[in-house]
Amino acid sequence: MIELNDIFSQAKAALDDGMPDRALRILDTLSVGNTGEVLFLKGEIYFKLQKWGEALNHFSAYQEQFPDEKQAESYILMIQNILGFYHRDLYNP
Numbered sequence: 001m002i003e004l005n006d007i008f009s010q011a012k013a014a015l016d017d018g019m020p021d022r023a024l025r026i027l028d029t030l031s032v033g034n035t036g037e038v039l040f041l042k043g044e045i046y047f048k049l050q051k052w053g054e055a056l057n058h059f060s061a062y063q064e065q066f067p068d069e070k071q072a073e074s075y076i077l078m079i080q081n082i083l084g085f086y087h088r089d090l091y092n093p
Contacts, residue, residue: 008037015041020048036065043075052079 014023043058
């Protein structure tokens with residue numbers, strides 16, 4: 001039987017190797033629970049894939065469970081800045 005730590009380690013290694021799609025498939029295929037570590041890792045994966053809504057949802061869920069963790073808050077602020085970007089000259093020539 002494969003343990004959650006092994007699954008998490010495989011997904012983390014895939015993300016570190018630059019394969020976020022593979023990391024997400026590992027976590028989704030084996031239907032691991034949404035523990036804090038898994039929520040944060042999925043947030044990082046979606047962030048790397050530039051799927052801002054999914055990343056924001058996972059980091060927000062993580063922050064609800066662990067309100068004192070500042071790393072998730074930093075990701076949330078970065079995503080909000082990305083989504084809120086507006087450059088007048090670029091969009092209105």
